[in-house]
Amino acid sequence: MILHRGLIRPITKARETIVASMVLTFGLAIVVENVMLWIWKADPRVLKPSYSGTAVFIGEVGLPIAQLVGFGLAAVGILLLYLFLNHTHTGKAVQATWQEKEGAALMGINLQKVSEIAFGLAIAAAGMGGVAMAMMYNL
Amino acid sequence: MRVINIAHAGFGVLAAYIAYSLLEKTGLDPLLSLLISLPSFFFGG
Numbered sequence: 689m690i691l692h693r694g695l696i697r698p699i700t701k702a703r704e705t706i707v708a709s710m711v712l713t714f715g716l717a718i719v720v721e722n723v724m725l726w727i728w729k730a731d732p733r734v735l736k737p738s739y740s741g742t743a744v745f746i747g748e749v750g751l752p753i754a755q756l757v758g759f760g761l762a763a764v765g766i767l768l769l770y771l772f773l774n775h776t777h778t779g780k781a782v783q784a785t786w787q788e789k790e791g792a793a794l795m796g797i798n799l800q801k802v803s804e805i806a807f808g809l810a811i812a813a814a815g816m817g818g819v820a821m822a823m824m825y826n827l
Numbered sequence: 828m829r830v831i832n833i834a835h836a837g838f839g840v841l842a843a844y845i846a847y848s849l850l851e852k853t854g855l856d857p858l859l860s861l862l863i864s865l866p867s868f869f870f871g872g
Contacts, residue, residue: 691872696830709830720837728844735847737856761858807830811838811872812865818839819846819857819864827843 691716692807697800733827758823765816769809782806838868 695712702708739757743750773779784792785802793799845864846857 689870689872700830705829706831710833713831713833717834717837720834720841724837724841724844728848733847735843735850735857737850757858761861803830807832808869808872810832810835812869814835814838815842815864815868816861818842819861821839822843822846823857827840827847 689804689808691811692804696803696807700803735822735827737823754823758820761816761820761823765813765820769813772809778802778805838872842868 695716696709699705699708699712735754737754737757740752740754743752744756745751771779773783781792781797781802782805784795784797785799785806789799792802842861842864846860849855849860849863850857
């Protein structure tokens, strides 16, 4: 919500919002990546929770628990997003806004607030996906 | 809306590094670290 208010909202008034947002978030990605490089350096790392290195066996097939947890996390994330978008008032407002912006505004939906929530949710979902990926691959 | 976010992958890796740091420094499970990182990402994003 803070990033959206500070960076994204000002460019929504631009003539080419899509191109402006791509350039802006490309720059943001470079900043985020370099801050990570500065803090954690470029050495490869492995996320090793207590259950890494253990596996569940179904017959002769071994399923690493860390990868199962990563898969489960991704599945839960998708389910939560689905439930939010289809079974909450705010989720339906998000859907209405992307389907028909003017119509949604006429129905009293606060478009700025909905955009902020959607952007915040997208960043949080990316974070959840990143942790799920870290369970399966090196950092 | 009509905003394309190319920085998604960067934020994904950032959450993974936060989970890694919390695991190394405090022994917190990566799943539990999401309880800290997800609200921060939602309000910061």
